[in-house]
Amino acid sequence: MNRPDALNRIALQQAVCGALAWLAMSPVTVAQVAPVASVARSTSIPQSVVTLRDVCRLKGQEENTLQGWGLVVGLKGTGDSDIKPTMRALARATQLMGASIATDAQGVPLLDEVGDAGNVAQVMVTAKIPAAGAQQGDRLDCEVNAINAKSLEGGRLMLAYLLGPRADQPVVYALAEGRISLPNPSIPTSGAVFNGCKMEATVTNAFSENGKITLILDRDLASFSNAVFIGDAIDGLNQGGLTGVGAAADSYIATKAIDAHHVEVMIPNVYRDEPVKFVSLLMDIALTNIKKNKRVVINEREGVIVMGEDVLINPVAINHKNLSIDARPGVGGFAGLDSQSPVNEMRPKLKNLVDALNGLNVPTADMIAIIRTLDRNGDLYGEVIFE
Known part of the structure; x- marks a missing residue:
């Protein structure tokens, strides 16, 4: 290595260390300096706008x-x-439309009659x-x-x-x-x-069976905790009934979380004759604390990285080309560590790593290579999807 390259490497390492140290001391989320690769999104859906219809659908209501x-x-x-099946189809269509066309002894149209197709x-x-x-x-x-x-x-x-x-x-x-x-x-x-x-016919999709409906969580939201939370949110309506009409027994809503994707809801007696009205009221229930699965989506062709805000990585040392980054305790770290959980308090966030690399104008291809390696090594806590 010649001397200018060595000096450049030292300068870049010092810049990375300085950026990471500044991130560690900053109490706020760092804005991207050069957003060439990533788009961060919150994994908590805004509480004020989320209803049941936003996070799930009714079984039976499919395209x-x-x-x-x-x-x-x-x-x-x-x-x-001269594709034979096309010529036969054209000959048959000509015959069915009443046009004159020669046929064989069995009444099958002759292909020569339609010529080139x-x-x-x-x-x-x-x-x-x-x-x-x-x-x-x-x-x-x-x-x-x-x-x-x-x-x-x-x-x-x-x-x-x-x-x-x-x-x-x-x-x-x-x-x-x-x-x-x-x-x-x-x-x-x-x-x-x-x-x-x-x-030419009416097609309707049934949404209830045996006096119950089944809610199916969206794929990105399907989890045991979300299924249980939705069931609990519906159970909370039993305090005063869905609309405040009918006796408590007649308006009671029984729910059961079947798995990570399905929640069964019994239609209360007061709505047995009006299932559409019940579903309309039910799907407008406001929800809070619904969490998205931790996920990183990468489009290598377009150079885009989309990640959840709380995707964590292990404290690791990273060496890639002329970069040397150490995210282990005692040597810097990243901002925004989750200190509420003892398990996560020493784990940096992937977003902070990408923000630091963005600030240094690291090429998107290099960021993707680092994320891919973290995932393969088991040091990234979340699902990585390559499009």
Whole structure:
């Protein structure tokens, strides 16, 4: 190592130590000097705005996907060409529409009659029914994806039957047709027909069974403690009833936390004939102290790190390239240590480490490498997700 490099290394180490020492003495959270890599978020949801509907959903109230097979016509030579299944489908569609077409002895249309199918493409058509369901006559957007065609630009979807998700129940729930738009021109094989799906049947999702409903916690919030807390919050309504009507026995709400994801709630007798009203009132219950799971999400391609405020790391010494950082007790440390818990009082926070590295303009790639190593070594307390 030549002398200028050695001096630069010493200067950088002194800067890191100075930044960490300043962080250790500061009573407030340090703002990022150069926010090139991270976005910090609180793991406590703001208490004043959180209701039950914000953190969970009702079992049965899920999106459903309709799907079907269709033909797109009007393409500029970018279709399926001489793909036999497409030619057969086109010939059959021509026959069903009453057009004259030659057939064999069994009445099957002859493929030679339709010629080249370069302007036609077979496609997969899908539409999503909202969690609340859909009524007959409702219009939904549908997605159209090519099977073999090079591009769907300029095409039009012929009338397609959309079935339910189960192959053993071939019920036509909707019809789809219309001009294809390309939401992303760089992917011409995937398009959409806005309001092109018309519901032919009403689809409703039941939310109660045997006089009870089941709350499902959002994936990011699912934990045993949150499930128990939600059950306790609902039990608290039994002090005066949900709306103050009915006898105490008739308005009593029984709850049971089944696991980290599910909480069962019995519909009280006073609302047995009005389950919708009960759910409406129940889902507006205000909650406090709901905690998010400790998580770090990293997008390496975009250079983004998103972390919870209380993601902890072990007191460790880190050496990476020309950086040397020591987060062990007695040699500095980070601001914001959780002194309320004896277990955590000597553990620094990942956010403070990233803030210090940001202040020194450390490249995002180096920060990600450090976080990845901390996670692999078991020195980071939280889930690390790479997108």
